Amino acid sequence: MAAQPPSYKTLASLSRMNLLYQLQSRGTMTVNDLAEAAGLHPNTAREHLDRLINDGFVTCAPEPRDSKGRPKMLYSAAGGVSTELGSIRARKIEAAQERAEQLRRLLLLPAGQPALAGCTGPAARRQLDALDDHLDQAGFDASVAANGEQVNLHDCPYSEMIKDHPEVCGVHYRLIQGVLEQADGPLRAVGLNLIDAPHLCVIDVAPLPAERESAKSARLDTSNGHFLRSREPR
Structure with missing residues (x-):
């Protein structure tokens, strides 16, 4: 039997597909909110999310906050242009x-x-x-x-x-x-x-x-807030 493709092994799990569906439908969520929406224990949800992150289907970042203490981790479905080097x-x-x-x-x-x-x-x-x-x-x-x-x-x-x-x-x-x-x-x-x-x-x-x-070829000049049109090389 031929080996299953790597991403198939990740997406063949109904629980992981459900987590991905929740993120695509609802946007950024915490692990507790995700676990409740998907009917999973938070620890189980974390394990599935780690697998989705490792395959590039989900991203994770700490919640922005000014106060001290450990910030919550926010999960999102991967999307948009991939510009982060090494991601x-x-x-x-x-x-x-x-x-x-x-x-x-x-x-x-x-x-x-x-x-x-x-x-x-x-x-x-x-x-x-x-x-x-x-x-x-x-x-x-x-x-x-x-x-x-x-x-x-x-x-x-x-x-x-x-x-x-x-x-x-x-x-x-x-x-x-x-x-x-x-x-x-x-x-x-x-x-x-x-x-x-x-x-x-x-x-x-x-x-x-x-x-x-x-419009996609335009870039924002953050010094004055105006869009500058990128010129094509001649």
Whole structure:
């Protein structure tokens, strides 16, 4: 029997999926609030949260406070652009890109652009590399549709869990959205279609509108509060 992918081992736990669902739905929470919402003992919740943190699905930070004493730890679903050097999310994205480039060289494939409508360039390729790696690590058999606008997920490895807990589909969809956002590029997941669940689900992928992509290239000058437009190299 083939070894199960690392992320699949983490996400195959209903308790961990429930904790992730609570964080995605409610936002930042303490371990006690999470444990109560998920119906777990706080110590059990901590163990599951540690596993989710180690795989980059959850982040944890101390509660800001001015008074003395040990601050509470606040847990959040990982999301947004991964800019923290050395973070788990940043390392996973970098490793995914390296593996994809190695495979392209091994197969003598051109370092070409992703075949998604309206999207070319290294940023989109980095996003697709990160998404492909995430889906592979999570146990999905995925392929990009011929029209370049959908990612097909075949034979869901979580089908038994989904029978009684359909919200698991939403958790995975938000994870996919998060991967594309964390890799920081023009692509976004814009729809989940359960065509023949659990045998075939389709993720719609599309580029950001030009004006939103342009806004992303702006940076804030904190000295005067004005936005400065980043210039493209000539």
